[in-house]
Amino acid sequence: MIPAEFAEPAFTDPWHAQAFALTVHLSERGAFTWPDWAATFGAALAARRGVHGALDGGADYWAAWLAALETLLATRDMAAPGDVARMRDAWEAAYLATPHGAPVTL
Amino acid sequence: MPHDHHHHDDDHHDHDHSVLPSDPALRVKALETVLTQKGLIDPAALDAIIDTYQNRIGPQNGARVVARAWSDPAFRARLLADATEVVAEMGLYGRQGEHIVAVENTPDTHNIVVCTLCSCYPWPLLGIPPGWYKSDAYRARAVREPRAVLAEFGVTLAEGQAVRVWDSTAELRYLVIPMRPEGSEGMDEDALMALVTRDSMIGTGLARAPT
Structure with a gap:
């Protein structure tokens, strides 16, 4: 535990910010309530702790956040795991096929 | 983006394509x-x-609330009675419809905030929580041994000063009003704001003494 009085960046990796914003936005649009989110996220943190041991609140925190979001969207039939996996692979292929510096599109 | 460039073939160092995200x-x-x-x-x-x-939300919002509570007794009384309404009037809305409760440190009681479930935190007042607030170490120990945790943050409480631990939920978030430091008499709200640290509003720190 490091006492830190200095301003830390809110997000250390752009995808943390994206996952956070996606969750807040979906909640604001009524996709789920915040207590529902907190319960799912709490369970994801506990599951991750069971596998990886004590969490440090950094990258592992956001990994649990993303897992919780995927779970919540799957159980609410908003984003099926198969669809998400295919889309992930499509993006990966697009990055690998796009010359460095060019915009990556599907 | 992080620089973890995934190679499907370690012998093949081809950087012609875009950097693959994690x-x-x-x-x-x-x-x-x-x-x-x-x-x-x-x-x-x-x-x-x-x-x-x-860019827009951070501990400066909470510091404004604390500095006003220190300067304005009527505001302080309203804040302690209904912080949700008072901070909403200041344009600091909870985006998840949560309630905000202000808890005031006194010579008798020091308050400290934790979220044992996940990382509930008064975002509109303090922004995104620091890494340590989200760590298992803090979340477990703040409840079990708050004085030891406070000592690690460099906070030593007066003998006889009780510690009260507040466990945040999705519906209920806490803001600690630290004690106004000695020597700050006569300072205006803007000057007082500079004495209010993020940690002092979580309870893991005290307000700065004026220099």
């Missing part, structure tokens, strides 16, 4: 695309949320 970054991107195609999200709203939390 697996979680690709998964978030995939979620966004799937939800956008279904019309379930507005991608522009995501950028606005990120901008808000990266």
